[in-house]
Amino acid sequence: MTKIIEDPLKMKKPKSLIIAGAALLVLLVLAYANHFDNDFHFDDSHTIQENVAIRKLGNIPEFFTNPDMFSASSNHRGLRPLVTTSLAIDYWLGGGLHPFMFQLSTFLWHIGLCIMLFFMYRRLIGKVNTHKWVPFIALMGAGWFGLHTVVAETINYIISRSDVQSTFFIVASFLTYVAYPEKRKYGLYILLAVLGVFAKETVPVLPILLFFYLLLFENGFSLYDLFRRSNIKKVLACIWSLLPLIVVVAGVQLYTLSRMSQASASHGMSNPLGYNLLTQTYVWLHYFRSFFLPFDLSADTDLGVITNPLDWRIIAGILFVTTLIVTIFKTSRRSETRPIAFGLIWFAASLLPTSLVPFAEVMNDHRMYFAFVGLTLSVVTTLGLLVIKREAYFTRNKHYRFLIVAAFLVIAVNAFGVYKRNQVWDNEETLWKDVTEKSPNNGRGWMNYGLTLMAKGDYKRAVAIFTKARDLNSGYSTVYVNLGIAYGGLKLHNKAIENFSTALLLAPGDDVGYSYFARYFLEQNRFEDAKNMAERALAINSRSYMAYEVLMGALQGLSRWDQLKQTAAAALQLNPEDPKALQYLQAAQQRKTVTPLPKDVTNAVSVINYINISLEQYNEGEYEACINTCKQALSLDPNNADAYNNICAAYNMLKQWDKAREACTKALQLNPGHPNAPANLKWAIEQKL
Template identity: 40%
Template sequence: MQKNIFLSAFISFMFNNKKAFWLVAIVAFAMLIFAYSNHWNNSFHFDDSHTVENNLYVRHIQNIPLFFKDCTTFSSIPSHGSYRPLVTTTLAIDYKLGETFSGKGYTPFWFHLSTFIFFLLQSILMWFFFKKILDKVSPESPNNFISLFAVVWYSLNPVMAETINYVISRSDSISTFFVVLAFVVYQYSSKSRKYYLYLIPILIGGLAKPTAIMFAPMLMVYHLLFEQEQSLLAFGKWKWDSLLKVALPAMAVFVFVYFLIKKMEEGMFEPGGSSLFEYVITQPYVYLHYISMFLLPLQLSADTDWGTFKSLSEFGSIIGFVFLILLIATVFITSKNKKQRPIAFGILWFLFALVPTTFVPLAEVMNDHRQFFPHVGTALALTWAAYLLLQNILKRIPAAAVFVVCFLFCTAYAYGTFERNKVWLNEETLWKDVSEKSPLNGRGLMNYGLALMGRGDYVGAENYFQRGLERWPYYSYLYINMAIVKEVTGKQNEAEYYYLKGLEYGKSYPNNYYFYGKYLYKQGKKEEAIGYLQQCLKMSSAQVDARYLLMDALYETKRLEELKILCNETLDILPSDAKAKAFLELAATGKSKAEIEETALALAPTADGYLNLSLSYYQAGNYEKCIEAAQKALSIKPNYAEAWNNICSANNALGRFKEGAAACEEALKITPGYALAKNNLQWAQKNLK
């Protein structure tokens, strides 16, 4: 008897005490802030390179109208030309904020801030969304707390960390936000239902990612379960006129957005997968993996090495379809009982959200960021199922213990997210994690090799590239990166071989033409380099590095009229571009390249810019100015082996071999395998004797 009184008091406290709710909500908010407190300066990763960092169009907000007309502005790789203008718009705004308040457009903080704001607003909306559903089926339950727990479980889950850390995957975050917003507007505004205003967020969300259109079937199920209060099996009892009144406008938006995106992406977007059959029969097992990761997120990987099943008889495929059948059976069973219908709705949300990535054979069988949208439903279904189960045993559990268990449960997930953010710190931490968890993934091995190459470990980089080639022998980027290692270590014949192999296997990738053009440029074959750089820009006008290198090559080969055209084209896209302005002045005034570069760098100093200026002065025979520019590069980036090498080369040219040797030794401390520095050091030491 005493326990029942205690239980009643506990339920009354949870349901009626608003102060207690706000206290718990504040604690939950603090936990979310803690969980992501170490992610604000995490670097750009993976597809961010071609959609953000090397995408010229996001560098000026005047290009925003263009994003809605031309999907090639989304990426510098043509085959990745997705129509997601809302995403590109937010990137341009973030770049502008970084440029204005941090002095550097590509400041990660601003990109992470906007993603996090969408995430935070979505979490708040989810509480309203869940509570309205639970109030419909069980108004006597403490639904404010139950809804809050579901939201906290979702938002603190490490599975979400990829979407929040990985800048370009904000497409999942933004589109999901608008889907939840549409439901909340539908639930709480009779005016929006009358005039179909709740469909506006779906029109907007579809411009972030087409998965938003799955709102239509979700709304139909919502209407049947919670407004008509019908079982999904009771077809004869469905009020079809009411259902069609809700369904037809939503389906009209579904069709409109689908065909708009299809039209805008025509001839551009390539999914990247192979066999549709193999891909589809693998997805049910992926569903099982996703649910297991939501519950126990211990094997998250930014780039998995999963392959597809070849037949339905494979064990994994069988397990997957058994799981799918169980999910569908659970949907129909729980839809019959009013109080259990949130479980049915949550499962169907999960399944509907995965439809777009189930029937389009993408290059990756699964991705962690694909879970962001589906797990809104997972959180609702699992939380409500747990509550219904706990109702029967709650009588034997002290109220304080419930709070403690929930707090510890959420703290564990928050800590997991905090630790997962560390993996996303930089390229080396991310791809080291991938190479360990997905050792059969050639791209993961390659990207870790790139991270090693970035800190001068060329032996380690070559080892990982070789391992990658053994697994993915036709992956063109692996050949290109192997070529770069061979080039840096002085093996020019091997470098040429790998560059050409990369082009052979990746004729449709503009970056391959850029890197080979860059190699030819360094080899003094500037006329040949121009052809490859022009081909790169023909395929992708957004490729920034190719534009700048082509400006250099056109100037040095005295093709000044072509240089003027290129500079003006660049300024049409990016009116404030300092390098284009500098080269335009160079072509018009006849000033030296070094003078123009120095003027531009005074306005926007960068370590790489001063390194290039140092090289320009060296090529012009002005060795003192070469040293001065390299020293300025070092003042910005102290551990810059290339800058020390330039100082070494210039001192050697001036006959100051002692200073030259000392500079090369500094370069080799930073990058022990640096071939040019080794050669320059040998030359200096030889002359010292």
């Protein structure tokens, strides 16, 4: 008689399972409690902080077609519209560039993934094992993944939410396919996969995972069965059933890759053979070992390409990959160990994109996020089988308490590791100091640590650190840019110009060097030089807001008011509510110099400035701009009656009477004695009638 295996998703949930799940959720929140105010880091600068595209929700449709919207850097063009859309929403919800909302958003995506992993692990293990402890094994897996110390490297790095979102939708697609086989014909799993493609280029791995799932779990094959002639038709049938997914994912992926900038597509590796066949074997070993011993994590490693095939790391890596393949084959033989085989296949397949395509970074710890979904399944399944095998011992005299304690210790140790890594990611100085200690041969790490010193005004020490970074990576143009800035701070202008010039020679197609060189000239009141450099930066990257800011300052210094007006208008196209562009526009309209407000200006002064600018815009007939400026004032002072009155007057001129009446009504609620609002309100009411 065939034993019927109950659907794991429909099994009754014991009270203890719910309590354990709630406890894990609380522990997850506590472990990450100190990370929500952690700073922006590294690529966050050009994808978030300097990317004015995310400051306007109306740009969201364009995120899916315009690669310029992803980054302020011309070297990082591409389409990851799901990521950019979520960043724009975070900016809007948080009211600006406040890390809390960005960190919270990534964390919520992570929690959602962990919940799905419980159901995925439970279903995969439950397909081959009906033991009552299976749900607890699955919960242990989801909790271990969620609180794994390595995962903190991805959660803390905001732009690396691309890893979180792509993994989220891969798992969502996979789980939908597995849990609802009768609904596959509707293609919901394909739609979920497409959403993942819009986050990162890892989703093409999904068809590989589903192929092996079909073979191992639905056809009951071992990997040895793949090589039997009698099974060819079934294998081809599996591929055929996945063809719609393969075609759609490949098509969407090709679309996103075709929109990537040439600089982004070129990963700068001159030795793909050494990168792929040699170095990546050791990298895989490092990732595997880090699951069990996550002690030497670094936000930016210093591992380079290993070209010597006799290097002990290469030998160890080849032995590891060989052992991995043998283990996958052996564990695929028995049904109860197939989740182990499948988890290891997931681990290996997830690393293929960054192993087959040479990247500038040979190894990066945040790449383990996707891979650990599979490795966690393998580990907890192995441990679960060992425990179930000795069930009699653990149930005797309540020895199962030892299991609870052991599971708690594993989770708690990882949670403590998460808490400590959060402290490292707290700010730029703590992060890059840690990188210089863990990866002392990383020139970029030293350079970024030098930036933290320069931010504090310690130009002398910054020069020393930048020099060390230059010695480690003499072809890195950005380090020369920073040396130029630091020498400028020390008033050593000949050395500043020399280093800026070297940066331009090394990277003539990078707008960043021109922008910072332009800013240096502006600070020296060399307005013509600043103008020329800023224009060269904009010729390379028309979305460089720094270049616009410098150019506006230079044009004001040169009293070229007409050109300043045009440039300010172009800058406002990028960010309609930018206060500096509005100030320069006011200067151009008044044809007199307006001193830009300092960064630490009080809200009160800013609001007054916005109101004055809105009046100028109203008088110039620029009613939409007037409304936008008043909204910026209201973001600082929500109870400003003058702002609402000016909005009312502008809407009257646009003949949008209902909006005008609403704004004037609000103005009078805030200030019943307002001198202009009653007349503006009367006009709106009369015209409406």
